[in-house]
Amino acid sequence: MVDHLTPEQRHVVMSKIRSKDTLPERVVRKTVHGLGFRFRLHRKDLPGKPDLVFPRMKKVIFVNGCFWHGHKCKSTPKSNVEFWEEKLRRNVTRDKKKLRDLRKLGWTPLVVWECRTRNLEKLEAILSHFLER
Numbered sequence: 296m297v298d299h300l301t302p303e304q305r306h307v308v309m310s311k312i313r314s315k316d317t318l319p320e321r322v323v324r325k326t327v328h329g330l331g332f333r334f335r336l337h338r339k340d341l342p343g344k345p346d347l348v349f350p351r352m353k354k355v356i357f358v359n360g361c362f363w364h365g366h367k368c369k370s371t372p373k374s375n376v377e378f379w380e381e382k383l384r385r386n387v388t389r390d391k392k393k394l395r396d397l398r399k400l401g402w403t404p405l406v407v408w409e410c411r412t413r414n415l416e417k418l419e420a421i422l423s424h425f426l427e428r
């Protein structure tokens with residue numbers, strides 16, 4: 296997939312991958328813990344393998360990297376525009392489908408965007424609103 300990337304682009308890609316599953320997800324887990332909720336991680340039997348799963352409440356949380364999941368806070372890279380637009384569009388479509396599939400199974404999903412994990416106060420408000428309702 297990345298054969299036609301320049302080293303510079305590859306570096307951008309790799310740094311996005313690194314930041315994707317580590318820090319924002321850890322921040323969310325820690326905050327949810329702090330609110331006193333227990334959860335399971337990455338249940339493979341659920342659509343999209345949600346990052347945090349609350350089996351009794353039938354709620355799940357996805358922590359989405361803004362770049363890969365096409366959040367509006369990011370713009371498409373300036374080179375290989377068609378490649379990226381196509382790739383990110385596919386990711387967005389896949390994300391919508393997994394949320395739909397989860398709802399059909401009776402689960403309530405929440406997507407937490409990476410950019411929302413930088414303000415801990417707001418993040419805590421989002422999470423407690425979702426988990427306590």
Ligand SMILES: [Zn+2]
Nearest residue numbers: 361366368410
């Ligand atoms: Zn974002």
